[in-house]
Amino acid sequence: MSETKEELQSRIEDWIVQQMPMIQMHGGTSMVRELDPDSGLVVIELGGTCSGCGVSNITAENMQRDLYFAFDAIEEVQIKVPSTEMSGPIRSKVAVVATCSSQLSRQDICESTRF
DSSP states (O other), X not given: OOOOHHHHHHHHHHHHHHHOXXXXXXXXXXXXXXXXXXXXEEEEEEEETTTTOTTHHHHHHHHHHHHHHHOTTOSEEEEEEEOSSSOSSSSOOXXXXXXXXXXXXXXXXXXXXXX
């Protein structure tokens, strides 16, 4: 039996809490904003203190890479972080800081992110 969208979303959110505890420890938040099990797209939004954090791009890249490897159902990962350049309910802005898709192989991604 195939996993429902809600089950997959719950597993992803549980994984984020377990694998990325530094986000919450530093006052940040993470949430699955969009999930399409048919296409394999997942969009994660980082918020709280992640907005404007100097290393949020590194966190996003690591999360994007790790999610891609942790879930076979995921084919594309987008991590979004609200920008602090503009504020207010009308002028809020979101930047996509990391995007990964299945156009690159899992091996290519792993090799490109080695330090």
